[in-house]
Amino acid sequence: MRNPQLNEKGELQHLLTIEGLPRAILTHILDTAESFVGVTEREVKKVPLLRGQSVFNLFFENSTRTRTTFEIAAKRLSADVINLNINTSSTNKGETLLDTVDNLTAMHADMFVVRHAQSGAPHMIAQHVASHVHVINAGDGRHAHSTQGLLDAYTIRHYKKDFTGLSVAIVGDVLHSRVARSLIHALTTLGTPDLRVIGPQTLLPTSVEQLGVRVFHDMSLGLRDVDVVVTLRLQNERMRGPLLPSAQEYFKSYGLTPEKLALAKPDAIVMHPGPMNRGVEIDSAVADGPQAVILSQVTFGIAVRMAVMSILAGNS
């Protein structure tokens, strides 16, 4: 079975997950993004690469932040952008996901940026669309958030130059995190030798070590001498219940404080996919401190999304 993201020539047709993509494609995306970082700093922040193309932001799950960054990225490439927030209840009214996609394709969509609460929904759309249409996964269930994984990798490369000597720790709710899965795939593909996940057993998925990570339950062991700390967002509804007793206890064990961060290398950087819960997974002193690169992630995110869109459009 051919990787459903690649065309016959082995080029990127859709971006659905980072898993299974060759290192050369990931590096090409990061290099292309680097050239776009300059664009976003220019006075006229536009390039004409997607002129005349229609990008549909198809969000079945609300996310103003991610949708906005895709919208900005597409507009800087001179594309026409159409935003659709489809809450899942309207699909329950009769129109199926694929009907919706057919309707929009008939409006001459060239690219779909899809966010959906169900893992695999973008795969399904990608299998269904006409061969000239590209699909970008902007987050599906717990499965993948590919552009986030790429922008995280871009940020790490920006600050650390190279992946092949790094120790990276991902802290928190890996079980429900598509961000963590995408970053793990990106970093293993790019050659990061020491990748760790840290969290209580209740927030780590079964057989997570099969993804190529080492498992730690103790922050003081897991953070030792790492170059990068990625803290994950803890959803409100998971702070109290069968997975965790309270946000306070979580913060005590797994919140990133200056004291815990001191165990990492002195020049370690701190990342967070946003939006942050200060005082839950991260202490404000760290979030606002000199090692945090969280706002750079946001800026790089636009360049990375421009890179993905332009590469896909070029592979028609």
Next chain:
Amino acid sequence: MNTHIKNGRVIDPKHGIDAVQDVYIADGRIVGLGSAPGGFSAARTIDATGLVVMPGLVDLAARLREPGFEHKATLQSEMRAAVAGGVTSLACPPDTDPPLDEPGLVEMLKHRARELNLAHVYPIGALTAKLEGERLTEMAELRDAGCVAFSQAERQIVDTEVLWRALQYAATFDFAVWLRPQDPYLAKAGVAHDGEVATRLGLAGIPGFAETIALSALLQLTRGTGTRLHLCRLSTAEAVDMVRTAKAEGLPVTCDVGAHHLHLSEMDLAYFDSHCNMTPPFRALRDLEALRAGVREGVIDVVCSDHTPLDEDVKQIPFGEAEPGATGLELLLPLTLKWAEESKLPLVQALARVTCDPARVLQIDAGHLAVGTAADVCVFDPADWFKVSASTLKSQGKNTPFIGYELPGVVRYTFVSGHLCYEAR
């Protein structure tokens, strides 16, 4: 119609027969094997040279979708599918709408099935009213109406006291109870086996111990009540071991596995193939191997179709929202043959799992070819393979992860009580 099936390779697992013999059918019964009874004259002679002549298959789990789910399939479409698959007796679970919890519903189903004059239908009654797991059904009434056992289909009894009392009550009348072991809480949110693949794909998992914890409870209750317990759709290696131990202890338990689970594992989910959304989920490769070995060894008594015809609308949606299940009646024989071939098992041994063994679980006189029994016969070509596609399936449900597979075994003729119900064109 008197029929003479000549030169076929007769395989009758119950009697250990695998030999080229002629079969003679008259008045709905088998009247001769090898030689014709005196005065026999055939209205039709079928040349079965190169074909296998076997007892019609007995399937322990075929959802016929009536009443309540006629948009998914009808009694007529699915009974046609049954005979096209060589299945001549089938048990249908009570998960209709309304569920089979009242004698009138059972009588209606039996009546409708009889009118169609295709396969024999054996309804499984609901163990609790509306399958809600709270009140017992009128089991004795349901038995009189035609129910051969009692089950919860895919609904679990959450309250362990109700489960215990239901088993006690059934044991009082020596009714068999068929249950699929699954802890309702551990399986509540999951859609795939809780393992490496679900972790990669970001699908909520159902751990293997959701099955073994419930199985352990069932075995302990049976030890106390003595209920004849049939365990449906085992999916884990540990469950096979537990049943082996229970049988060695002498507990009155039997069990089955769905034919799909003899071939597919979590790996087959590939890129979110919704057709692989099944209950129980396809599990790890080691579980698959243990199930195959369990059937071979006989710890698992029966291979069933777990036939669940669905409309495409509930499969053409993301994996986690898709309805679980696959059409199976027409694939039961091919999948059993494929397993037998891969396991290098003689047909006379392998086919027991779809003929005399399920008949033993049902306690019916079927699944064998002795002179004097009802002539339920399947004639198939073991050398012919076919490609599974929506158009080759008679079932209204085209939902199967085997679309595109080449499978062995093409049914040529199916007789039910001597009546030729299906003939391949």
